[in-house]
Each structure stands twice: as C-alpha cells, then as structure tokens.
Amino acid sequence: MSRAAFYDQIETTLDQMRETGLWKPERLITSPQGARVQVDGAGEVLNFCANNYLGLADHPALVAAGTEAMGEYGYGMASVRFICGTLDAHRTLERAIADFLHTEDSITFAACFDANGAVFEPLLGADDAIVSDSLNHASIIDGVRLCKARRYRYETRNLADLDRQVAAARKERPGQVLIVTDGVFSMDGFVADLGPICEVADRYDALVMVDDCHATGFIGPGGRGTPALHGVEDRVDIVTSTLGKALGGGMGGFVAARQPLIDLLRQRARPYLFSNALAPALVGGAIEGLRLIAEGDDLRNRLEANAARFRSAMTDAGFTLTGEGHPIIPVMLGDADLAGRFAVRLLAEGVYATAFSFPVVPNGTARIRTQMNADHTDADLDVAVAAFTKVGQELGVVS
Ligand SMILES: Cc1ncc(COP(=O)(O)O)c(C=O)c1O
Structure with missing residues (x-):
C-alpha cells in the first residue's frame, strides 16, 4: 500500500465513525x-x-499544596524513578496511600492505566492464570494481554461462572490463579460483590486483585474503598487505583499491596522503569487530597x-x-x-x-x-x- 493510500484509509475510517454515530x-x-x-x-x-466525586479538583487546599510542591521541587522530574527521579515527596505519597488503604506499601505510576498495564507481567508467567470479569476496565484487559498467564473470563458479577472459571484455571494451570475485578463497574454504577468473590478465591487458594478507581476516597468506611466496604481488606492481595478521580483528579495511579510484591514491581514493572516520575505538583496535591479525605x-x-x-x-x-x-x-x-x-x-x-x-x-x-x-x-x-x-x-x- 502506498503512503497516500494509508492516509486515505484513515480518512475512510474517520468518515465511517462520523456516519455511524x-x-x-x-x-x-x-x-x-x-x-x-x-x-x-x-x-x-x-x-x-x-x-470529581468529592469536589477536590478545584479545592483551594489542593491547588495550594500543588503550587507549594512545585515551588519546593520545581516543575518536572526529567527522570525515571531509579535513575534520579525519586523525591522524598514520592515516598511520602506512597506511604500515605499505603497507610490510608491499610497495606504495607504502594508504588505510583503516571496513571492507573499504567498501574494496570504494569502489574500482571512481573508477577505471573505462563504457568499461571488470570480470571477476569468480562466488564473489567480496558487497562486491565491490556495489562493481561502483556502477560504470559492464561486468561479466563467470567460473565460480569456472575459468581457461579466465576467459580467455574477459577476451577478450570486451577485444573489447567500448575501455577498461581489471580481473580481480578473492578471494584465498581463504571458504565453501570454497580459495586462488585467482593465478599463472595473472596470466598471463591479462598476455595481455590487464589489471589484477588481489585481496581478501585471509582471507589478510593469515598466508598466504604473512611473512604477506603470496596475491600473495606465488604470487610475483605485483609483478603484482597492487590489494589490498583487512581489519583485522577476522587483523590483530587490530578494524574497518577498506584498499586497497593504487601511489601515484597511492591518491591518486585519497583524492580520489574516496565511502565515504572521506563517512564517519567510523577511531577511534584501532582504529588503535593495528592498528599493533601488524602489528608483531607482522612479528616472526616x-x-x-x-x-x-x-x-x-x-x-x-x-x-x-x-x-x-x-x-x-x-x-x-x-x-x-x-x-x-x-x-x-x-x-x-x-x-x-x-x-x-x-x-x-x-x-x-x-x-x-x-x-x-x-x-x-x-x-x-x-x-x-x-x-x-x-x-x-x-x-x-x-x-x-x-x-
Ligand atoms: C476502572 C478504571 N480503571 C483504570 C482507569 C484508568 O485510570 P487513569 O485515568 O488513572 O489512567 C480508569 C479511568 O477511567 C477506570 O475507570
């Protein structure tokens, strides 16, 4: 195909999108x-x-904290974290997230899209299985694709199907099984039933991961999200979430989990190793957002x-x-x-x-x-x- 034909093809695709609504x-x-x-x-x-669930996107305290952080640390980091991009403020934020969610540590990314893209590949390999809700967010679907684990899909919020798929995964793969679900399904406004999901996980000794982007900060006791809402904070192994919604709506995402898991992600997660560190203003604003959220x-x-x-x-x-x-x-x-x-x-x-x-x-x-x-x-x-x-x-x- 000629270069001209390539651009013609794009125009045709765009026209079709306009025509079909x-x-x-x-x-x-x-x-x-x-x-x-x-x-x-x-x-x-x-x-x-x-x-902007909690209305923090234009909150004066977050604007001031972001501005102050920019005054103290400058505009940008111009580095990935392990080369020369880790501020004391990055660690303060990661500790604050972990304390808020009652986990051992957390690791931040440029977005939750990156956190979900990063989390599977370093943790799971070809012997393992990922059992994923059919309505999970696009970033989970992409993250799973980047990983060699075998993928199983269960019909959204259908616990019998979840059980079937986890049983099949346990039978067919010799390694680890990870169940992954959105905490809240954002197109429908339903909260995932994490209690029974964790019971299925218990039956098959599976790991559980929750993407809590539409819950962190405002769902459950203290706004600690859907694991806290369902009383399964201790059972959920991995929480991913965003700084781009209730926590102030800036930018950034994170994984919160046990220490060794976070340590491994810091060493191996590709969107962490090969992408710029979060800008100071975003870090300062998010720390202030978490402080406000913990206040009451x-x-x-x-x-x-x-x-x-x-x-x-x-x-x-x-x-x-x-x-x-x-x-x-x-x-x-x-x-x-x-x-x-x-x-x-x-x-x-x-x-x-x-x-x-x-x-x-x-x-x-x-x-x-x-x-x-x-x-x-x-x-x-x-x-x-x-x-x-x-x-x-x-x-x-x-x-
Ligand atoms: C469920 C879910 N996961 C992940 C993301 C991505 O978050 P971020 O905007 O931080 O990349 C979103 C945002 O739309 C989301 O709704």
Whole structure:
C-alpha cells in the first residue's frame, strides 16, 4: 500500500465513525473542573460527567499544596524513578496511600492505566492464570494481554461462572490463579460483590486483585474503598487505583499491596522503569487530597446524600436507572441516536452529561451516565432533574 493510500484509509475510517454515530466529540471547558463549568458555546452549566466525586479538583487546599510542591521541587522530574527521579515527596505519597488503604506499601505510576498495564507481567508467567470479569476496565484487559498467564473470563458479577472459571484455571494451570475485578463497574454504577468473590478465591487458594478507581476516597468506611466496604481488606492481595478521580483528579495511579510484591514491581514493572516520575505538583496535591479525605466523612456524606436524592427524584420522574449504592447513576435510553440527542438538548438546558453508546456499552443499551459530586447543592440536583424531565418529555422518554 502506498503512503497516500494509508492516509486515505484513515480518512475512510474517520468518515465511517462520523456516519455511524461512533465519533466522540470533545467539548472545550474554559474553567476549572467543578460542579459547574464553563463550556465553550454553552456558557456555565451544571456538570454531571466528571469523576470529581468529592469536589477536590478545584479545592483551594489542593491547588495550594500543588503550587507549594512545585515551588519546593520545581516543575518536572526529567527522570525515571531509579535513575534520579525519586523525591522524598514520592515516598511520602506512597506511604500515605499505603497507610490510608491499610497495606504495607504502594508504588505510583503516571496513571492507573499504567498501574494496570504494569502489574500482571512481573508477577505471573505462563504457568499461571488470570480470571477476569468480562466488564473489567480496558487497562486491565491490556495489562493481561502483556502477560504470559492464561486468561479466563467470567460473565460480569456472575459468581457461579466465576467459580467455574477459577476451577478450570486451577485444573489447567500448575501455577498461581489471580481473580481480578473492578471494584465498581463504571458504565453501570454497580459495586462488585467482593465478599463472595473472596470466598471463591479462598476455595481455590487464589489471589484477588481489585481496581478501585471509582471507589478510593469515598466508598466504604473512611473512604477506603470496596475491600473495606465488604470487610475483605485483609483478603484482597492487590489494589490498583487512581489519583485522577476522587483523590483530587490530578494524574497518577498506584498499586497497593504487601511489601515484597511492591518491591518486585519497583524492580520489574516496565511502565515504572521506563517512564517519567510523577511531577511534584501532582504529588503535593495528592498528599493533601488524602489528608483531607482522612479528616472526616463530611464530603462522603454529602456525596451519598446527593446520589440518593438524584436517584429517588429521577425514579419518581419515570426514568429507568441502573446501578446501585454509587454516585454513578446511568439513565438508560436504549437507542444510541436518542441518547446523543438527549445529551445535546440537556446541555442547552444547562446540564452537562455525556451519552454512552456502542462500543463503550453493549448495543441497544445507550445511556446518559450521570456522576454526582459532593459540591452539587440540592438546588443543583433539582435543576438537573427538571431538565432531564423536560427533555425526556420532549423526546418521548417519560410522560
Ligand atoms: C476502572 C478504571 N480503571 C483504570 C482507569 C484508568 O485510570 P487513569 O485515568 O488513572 O489512567 C480508569 C479511568 O477511567 C477506570 O475507570
């Protein structure tokens, strides 16, 4: 194929995406991330689509801590950790994460996508097995692909299927078996049932890993996540999570686990060994985020109350919702085109929420995924429900 044909092929692919409604537009935001944002062309709107669960993304204490860290350590690290990129502040953050999650140590990465990409390959080999929930995040799927362990998939949240797959893995592989699940399934807003998952793991002496990106900081006692919620903190072997959501929404990811496991990742994890260390401002902000989160339950309580209020009012208004016990509240619409038009109309009514359709969610299950924030007021929620109802009536979704 000629070079010209290569670029033609890309244009054709892009055209097909636009024609079939798979094109994902990116709106321009011209303000800090928050419960309200300025959207280019739409003005100030209520924001229901960020992972800013505790409202820390523009919190003055995090901004100050990030600025202070930048003043103390400069802008960038210009090095991977083992060459000359490890600050005392990096270790302070990793200790703070481990203390918060009640694990022995943690290791940070540029993103949780990298943490999930890093974690499997150094720990598991061809004799081993990974048993993965079918709805696990793309970064877990990619991480598993980078590892030689045999992959088994179980139907999402189906414990009988999990048991079958773990039994098969135990029979077919001589080595270790690792069960891996998202703590919260972010397209649906369901929390994984870690109690029974750990019981299956116990039956087959398997390891358990949880990606808690949509839980760390706000789910479970003290915001310690889904293992704490289900009382299995001691049984879960590996937690991966992000600094890019409730902990301040900056950037960065981590693995938290026992000391030898973390030590091995520091020596062998490729996205750690061959990628730049976290920038000082991100480290300072995340340390402050963890400090605020450990201070008390006010933000978590507010978030929980917001989720309960919105879920109840939207149900009363006649919408079909999915998920349970989580501030991700998807509004189910079914048809992709309808979901897209719904989101556009909502924005015109001052409510920013994004439509999700195939291939991000299964065909015929298009939805608008809303995410609550501790900074939303009761009035904000009422305005959002009124806007949903108005647009829903216009488009024949509710009567
Ligand atoms: C479940 C899950 N895992 C991993 C990630 C990746 O996190 P990060 O943004 O830190 O790369 C995300 C973010 O979308 C996520 O939702």
